[in-house]
Amino acid sequence: xxxxxxxxxxxxxxxxxxxxxxxxxxxxxxxxxxxxxxxxxxxxxxxxxxxxxxxxxxxxxxxxxxxxxxxxxxxxxxxxxxxxxxxxxxxxxxxxxxxxxxxxxxxxxxxxxxxxxxxxxxxxxxxxxxxxxxxxxxxxxxxxxxxxxxxxxxxxxxxxxxxxxxxxxxxxxxxxxxxxxxxxxxxxxxxxxxxxxxxxxxxxxxxxxxxxxxxxxxxxxxxxxxxxxxxxxxxxxxxxxxxxxxxxxxxxxxxxxxxxxxxxxxxxxxxxxxxxxxxxxx
Amino acid sequence: xxxxxxxxxxxxxxxxxxxxxxxxxxxxxxxxxxxxxxxxxxxxxxxxxxxxxxxxxxxxxxxxxxxxxxxxxxxxxxxxxxxxxxxxxxxxxxxxxxxxxxxxxxxxxxxxxxxxxxxxxxxxxxxxxxxxxxxxxxxxxxxxxxxxxxxxxxxxxxxxxxxxxxxxxxxxxxxxxxxxxxxxxxxxxxxxxxxxxxxxxxxxxxxxxxxxxxxxxxxxxxxxxxxxxxxxxxxxxxxxxxxxxxxxxxxxxxxxxxxxxxxxxxxxxxxxxxxxxxxxxxxxxxxxxxxxxxxxxxxxxxxxxxxxxxxxxxxxxxxxxxxxxxxx
Numbered sequence: 001x002x003x004x005x006x007x008x009x010x011x012x013x014x015x016x017x018x019x020x021x022x023x024x025x026x027x028x029x030x031x032x033x034x035x036x037x038x039x040x041x042x043x044x045x046x047x048x049x050x051x052x053x054x055x056x057x058x059x060x061x062x063x064x065x066x067x068x069x070x071x072x073x074x075x076x077x078x079x080x081x082x083x084x085x086x087x088x089x090x091x092x093x094x095x096x097x098x099x100x101x102x103x104x105x106x107x108x109x110x111x112x113x114x115x116x117x118x119x120x121x122x123x124x125x126x127x128x129x130x131x132x133x134x135x136x137x138x139x140x141x142x143x144x145x146x147x148x149x150x151x152x153x154x155x156x157x158x159x160x161x162x163x164x165x166x167x168x169x170x171x172x173x174x175x176x177x178x179x180x181x182x183x184x185x186x187x188x189x190x191x192x193x194x195x196x197x198x199x200x201x202x203x204x205x206x207x208x209x210x211x212x213x214x215x216x217x218x219x220x221x222x223x224x225x226x227x228x229x230x231x232x233x234x235x236x237x238x239x240x241x242x243x244x245x246x247x248x249x250x251x252x253x254x255x256x257x258x259x260x261x262x263x264x265x266x267x268x269x270x271x272x273x274x275x276x277x278x279x280x281x282x
Numbered sequence: 283x284x285x286x287x288x289x290x291x292x293x294x295x296x297x298x299x300x301x302x303x304x305x306x307x308x309x310x311x312x313x314x315x316x317x318x319x320x321x322x323x324x325x326x327x328x329x330x331x332x333x334x335x336x337x338x339x340x341x342x343x344x345x346x347x348x349x350x351x352x353x354x355x356x357x358x359x360x361x362x363x364x365x366x367x368x369x370x371x372x373x374x375x376x377x378x379x380x381x382x383x384x385x386x387x388x389x390x391x392x393x394x395x396x397x398x399x400x401x402x403x404x405x406x407x408x409x410x411x412x413x414x415x416x417x418x419x420x421x422x423x424x425x426x427x428x429x430x431x432x433x434x435x436x437x438x439x440x441x442x443x444x445x446x447x448x449x450x451x452x453x454x455x456x457x458x459x460x461x462x463x464x465x466x467x468x469x470x471x472x473x474x475x476x477x478x479x480x481x482x483x484x485x486x487x488x489x490x491x492x493x494x495x496x497x498x499x500x501x502x503x504x505x506x507x508x509x510x511x512x513x514x515x516x517x518x519x520x521x522x523x524x525x526x527x528x529x530x531x532x533x534x535x536x537x538x539x540x541x542x543x544x545x546x547x548x549x550x551x552x553x554x555x556x557x558x559x560x561x562x563x564x565x566x567x568x569x570x571x572x573x574x575x576x577x578x579x580x581x582x583x584x585x586x587x588x589x590x591x592x593x594x595x596x597x598x599x600x601x602x603x604x605x606x607x608x609x610x
Contacts, residue, residue: 014408022405026419029481032434033422035445039437048443090327097324107321113329120332124538124592126565126585128339130346130578135339152335155328185313186320215427217541222573232429236545239433240552246437253430264425268418275421275482276489 033261040064040251047247063251067238070248072226073255076234081259083146083230084213087153091209092202094155099163100194104171105186114164120157125218136223148223149230153213159205166201166277167194204274207267211260231256346582353576367583377584379559380567381591383468387543387563388536388595390472396528398480400521403487404513417488420481428541432474436546439470461548467561474542479535483528490524491517526603530596537592540565564588 014022039047041060046053067073101107102114132152137143142151171194179189195202220230226237238252264271347368350361371377402420406413423431438445439460447457460470494517502512518525543561544552553570555562562570568588571581 012408014405014410018405018408018410022402022416025402025405026416029420029423029477032431032438032477033426035438036430036434047437050443050448052443052445052448094327098328101321101324105317105321105324107318110321113325117328120336122534122592122596123336123340124534124565124585124589126538126540126568127343127589128336129343129585130572130582131339131342132335135335152331155331157328157332160328183313185316187316211425215425215429217427217429232427235427235429235433239436239545249433250437253433257426257430260425260427261422264418264422268421269414272414272417272421272485275485 033257036250036254036257039247040254042247044245044247059247060251063247064255067248067251067255071234071238071252072229073231073234073252076229076231077255079146079228080214080231083149084210086150087213088206088210090150090154091156091159092206095159095163095205096167096194096198096202097190098155098160099165099167100171100190100198102160102164103167104173104176104194117157117160121161129219129222132219133222143223144225144228146228149216149220152219159209162205163198163201167198170197170201200270201274203267204270207263207271208274210263214260343582343585346578347586349579351578353578358579363579367580368587370580371583371587376559376562376567377587380555380562380564383555383559383561384537384539384563384565384591385595386464387468387471387475387539387561388533390468391475391536391539392529392532394472395476395480395532396483396525398476399483399528400487400518400525402480402484403491404517406484406488407491417485420484422481423478424482426478428478429545431478432542432545435470435474435477436548439473461546461556462560464558464560467546467556471539471542471546471561474546475536475539479532483532486524486528487521490521494520522603526600529599529603533595533599534592537588537595538565539563540569544569564591 035054037060038054038056040063042053042057043059046057102110102117133143136148140148142148175193176189179193184192215232216230217232217236220233221236224230224233226233229237235249235252235256239249348362348364349359350363350366351359406416406420410416439447441447441457441459441461444460446460447455450458458466460466498516498520499512502516507515540563543555543563543566546561547554547556549557551570551574553562553566553574555566564584565588568581568584571577571584575581
């Protein structure tokens with residue numbers, strides 16, 4: 001943010017037209033979520049009325065209790081929380097250490113290793129899905145266990161690259177050299193210099209990782225069952241019945257999104273800064 | 283390039299060894315060990331996880347694609363058939379249908395998304411009040427899950443009681459059965475993707491726009507260039523690296539579409555991508571081969587073909603963008 005404020009370049013000031021167009025854009029962005037709230041607070045017959053209802057009703061609490069009564073959403077929420085929490089802690093830690101190594105340590109093979117990390121970001125999930133499933137089901141016997149979701153996600157290329165980009169500029173080489181002179185081990189440098197400096201990026205990465213893990217659908221769909229679901233699986237199950245109660249489906253969508261929406265509202269500003277910084281640093 | 287800088291750094295590093303050090307203590311040796319081993323130690327979790335759960339399965343899929351393995355036929359696991367699966371792929375109308383759908387939805391989802399993002403970023407770049415709030419507003423869709431968003435849009439795109447059809451009916455447009463048609467289902471799925479990703483891309487563009495020097499615009503204005511001309515001749519060229527990046531990333535994302543078409547389907551088997559396979563993407567088709575038909579060998583070939591297509595399309599995009607730069 002400080003970067004944005006200290007810039008000396010001037011900008012054109014927005015006129016009414018700009019505000020109007022942006023206002024429409026934000027309305028379009030928010031409308032589907034607002035409408036989910038409307039539907040989640042009404043009955044199925046009410047949302048199938050023409051012309052449609054556009055204001056929230058009074059059945060939100062009733063619908064929420066219904067969804068929890070009809071599905072395993074409670075178990076699913078606990079599962080998703082455990083998975084997303086563990087994955088986030090692990091990714092933030094491994095990415096910070098690895099990113100520090102790439103950004104600030106000198107070692108043989110650094111260039112090729114970094115290039116290979118970036119290259120792995122291109123590989124689609126589908127490409128390894130069967131062997132991964134076979135490994136989990138037949139070799140490790142982890143199918144339908146949470147570790148099948150946690151372990152493969154415990155470290156990733158995006159996080160490593162993200163932390164490297166940040167630490168390149170956030171940790172001055174002089175500070176590290178001075179630490180070395182005083183006899184600090186690498187672990188000491190990590191503890192006393194890197195972790196304090198990396199904290200803002202760690203919280204952004206943590207948030208992004210948590211959201212991605214919470215929202216993941218493909219791999220949980222393959223390796224988990226409805227006996228031990230994640231939130232997204234329960235949600236898709238809720239919607240797969242032949243005759244659907246849409247107000248309940250959308251209540252489920254609302255409940256499934258709630259933790260991420262709340263976190264976004266609390267941390268949104270940092271997340272935006274994180275995304276924008278990632279864009280400018282090559 | 284990274285390698286050369288690493289080498290340069292290495293050369294610049296003060297050489298610790300040649301100093302006269304007859305009484306090297308255990309502490310010294312420990313220190314040197316620490317410096318050589320620590321980097322690899324810190325990187326090992328990623329390479330371990332990627333090696334075991336990323337690279338190995340990927341290569342194994344490659345191997346499986348050359349076998350006749352069917353999960354429902356014991357003993358077929360190791361039966362080597364060479365390129366047979368790939369040859370059959372070329373004659374498979376459903377495969378080509380999936381290729382067509384994937385590319386069609388990809389274009390419909392990527393092009394408007396990036397153009398809208400560019401326009402949105404341009405507007406967000408004005409000096410204004412409430413800019414953080416506006417940015418939060420456009421990014422919010424991005425943090426919602428594919429599953430939740432798709433179910434919301436399924437309702438919005440409902441044939442009889444959907445808000446989209448109701449809105450269109452205000453303009454005299456008859457009820458559209460969004461799931462049934464090819465173009466209509468592609469558009470609806472593309473709308474889901476566009477809704478989720480436009481704001482994210484707009485923020486990437488905005489970041490790049492903020493590093494364009496204002497003086498360029500001032501000079502252009504003095505020369506009598508219109509706003510539109512400035513946008514086309516200054517903003518867009520300065521943003522080219524970012525545009526290239528977003529084109530590649532969103533293309534890769536679009537070619538892997540899975541959750542959206544799967545949950546958009548109202549069929550009994552959601553992996554068919556609609557009654558006429560009208561929106562069955564490659565990811566859905568490979569999933570269908572694996573878990574619906576247990577054809578592991580054939581499904582693996584579909585997955586590898588999909589990967590090759592991604593690499594091909596990404597390379598074409600890259601070269602096209604490079605040539606655009608060369609032409610100016």
